[in-house]
Amino acid sequence: MNLEHTPQPHADLTSRNTLGLPARAEWLSLPEDDRTLIALLQDTRWRSLPRTVIGEGSNLVLTAEIPGLVLCPQILGRRLLAEEGDQVLVEVGAGEHWDDVVAWSLSHGWQGLENLSLIPGACGAAPFQNIGAYGVELCDLLDSLDAVALDDGRARTFRHDECGFAYRDSRFKSAERGQWLITRLRLRLNRVPQLQLGYADLAARFAALPEAQQTPAGVRELVCQIRRSKLPDPAELPNAGSFFKNPVISSVQHNALQQRFPDLVAFPQADGKVKLAAGWLIERAGWKGRRDGDLGMHAQQALVLVNHAAAEGRHTVTGADVLAFAARVRDSVHAQFGVTLEQEPVILP
Ligand SMILES: Cc1cc2nc3c(=O)[nH]c(=O)nc-3n(C[C@H](O)[C@H](O)[C@H](O)COP(=O)(O)OP(=O)(O)OC[C@H]3O[C@@H](n4cnc5c(N)ncnc54)[C@H](O)[C@@H]3O)c2cc1C
Known part of the structure; x- marks a missing residue:
């Protein structure tokens, strides 16, 4: 070797x-x-x-x-594989920085990834939790991926329908967790824009743009602006993004909660269930902007757990401290709303 x-x-x-x-x-x-x-x-x-x-x-x-x-794969490479009518198929290595790929694709006029702008991380990790933002998920654009088995190094290609994608989930995160290392993704992008403007804030800002900027690149710019205004930059205030998933509850439980909290933020799902905004629950439980010692929930985005000690250059907070703090947030949300928050980041080892 x-x-x-x-x-x-x-x-x-x-x-x-x-x-x-x-x-x-x-x-x-x-x-x-x-x-x-x-x-x-x-x-x-x-x-x-x-x-x-x-x-x-x-x-x-x-x-x-x-x-x-x-x-920690450093496999690089971005290339156009095929042009198929209004679509292109591109391939990117696991070690490529996700947002660089978003910028690269748009610079070639290939549209689709703009709503996923500025999500931190490497391309290889993107399918693991099926990254998503502003109404778009990776699974909407992924064609297939290559992986190697961690136990014996055998290579395998997974088609889109073999990846078990769901909300912040995939076969690599759930059923076959710890079994595969993703080496390469293939993404199907559009040459004729099909913008996704389902999010009210994004749609309103887009409508206010001069017509010449109402493009996929314009959407990227807006998504970056919104994210920068709401989410702390980990380089300045260390964090792992949303610390909890948005919980999905039954319509019966939702109706009961809405009686008690008429301003409850909720999104009906295709299967009849209802997704709640975890940030709203955390804020109403009194955690938004609250700092307890070296840890806290962010002032602009209640879903983001932040490490103040690390921001001050002290690496004294441990993973156990983070989990204990998160458990207090989860318990107080449960006590008030009867809803259990599920953690988004992966605990290692
Ligand atoms: C400020 C901030 C904002 C964020 N916003 C969003 C958001 O809007 N939407 C969203 O979905 N996520 C968001 N996240 C979470 C995070 O960016 C994504 O989950 C990202 O895909 C993680 O990439 P990573 O390279 O850092 O993976 P890591 O954190 O290093 O790993 C995450 C998991 O992926 C697995 N993994 C990593 N690489 C591979 C690979 N090559 N093969 C197989 N498994 C692998 C690891 O084993 C681990 O279990 C945010 C995080 C931060 C800090």
């Missing part, structure tokens, strides 16, 4: 997670191509060790040293 790809022992992950939690990898590998990755997975010296994949660490709560081999 190439020496530069020999895994690094006891590697510090503090700067590799956006919550700024102090943690290490027993062995950290940064494979830059499929051959190196597969050789490592099949190498008898590493065969008995557990394997974990990380990307840019923007959706992780690291609680301790991650045992075994931690793989």
Whole structure:
């Protein structure tokens, strides 16, 4: 094996997670191509060790040293694969930064990813929780992906319908969690814009744009503006984005809650259930902008748990502290509304 790809022992992950939690990898590998990755997975010296994949660490709560081999793929590459009528098929490597790919696709006139602008993280992680924002999810654009099995390095392609996509979920996060490393995505994009302006705030800002800017690039600009005004930049105030998923409840429970809270924010779903805005529940439970010691819920976006200590350069808050704080938020929301919040970031190990 190439020496530069020999895994690094006891590697510090503090700067590799956006919550700024102090943690290490027993062995950290940064494979830059499929051959190196597969050789490592099949190498008898590493065969008995557990394997974990990380990307840019923007959706992780690291609680301790991650045992075994931690793989952070650096596989790069963006290319046009095919032009099919009004659509194009593009392929991107797992190690590409997601937002760079959004900008790159729009610069070529390929539309579809603009609502997903500025979501942190690497492309390889995007299918894991089926990233979504402003009415668009990755699954709306994903054609297929390539992955390798973590246990023996065998390669496999998953078609869109084989990925088990759901709200912030996929087969890679649920049924086959920890079994695959995604190496490459293929996305089907449009040459003729089909803008998704279902979100009232986005639609209103778009309508106010001069006609010449009512383009996919214009939507990207607006999404970036909205996100920058509402979400803390992890580089300034470490966080992992939305800390809780929007809970989905039955219409019966929703009706009962709405009687008690007429201003409850809720979105009816196609299956008759109702999705609640977790941020609204957290705010009404009194957590918006509240700081307790080194942790808090953000003042502009109640869903975002922030690490004030790390913002001040102290990496003293641990993953256990974060989980204990989150449990207090979850318990108080449950006590007030009878709704259980589910955590979005992945806890490792
Ligand atoms: C400020 C902020 C805003 C955010 N906004 C949004 C948003 O609007 N919508 C949204 O959906 N998410 C959002 N997120 C969450 C996060 O950006 C996404 O989940 C992103 O896809 C995580 O990418 P990552 O590279 O950082 O993955 P990591 O956090 O490193 O890993 C996340 C999970 O993905 C798995 N994984 C990573 N790479 C691979 C791979 N190559 N193969 C298989 N599994 C892999 C890991 O094992 C882990 O379980 C936000 C986060 C932050 C900090």
